[in-house]
Amino acid sequence: MPAPIDGPADWEADAICREVDPELWFPDKGEHSKTAAALCAHCPVDGECLDAALARDERYGVWGGLTTRQRDRLVAERRRTA
Template structure:
């Protein structure tokens, strides 16, 4: 196993894998604010129980992921961490 594969093992254990993955990213069509907040709440609840939450957030911050919920934070919350 390469160092990169070991580094990416958190992805295999991530709670967001599977059919629920859709809640982590906005839909292709318009999304009302109330719907977005509910979708993000559901995604963050999955993150809160995930054994890979910290590694996921570290990864998203490292690559400056501009979309979706990663490590329990949305785009604006991650941007605020980076700018702090």
């Protein structure tokens, strides 16, 4: 179960996503997430975002530039190499 979100983390104030329509980060099934991922690539806090999403086991949306499927693969790879 994902960890509860207590409130905004300090790094969130610097996140590019704060300036964009939130729907962009949660594309419908079959829609592309490339635009969101491209914005994440220029975000100064993408690493913190990804770490937070992994810690909370976010199941939806683009976080730290990765989709749910990409995050799942990253977690699986980390487990294999740990």
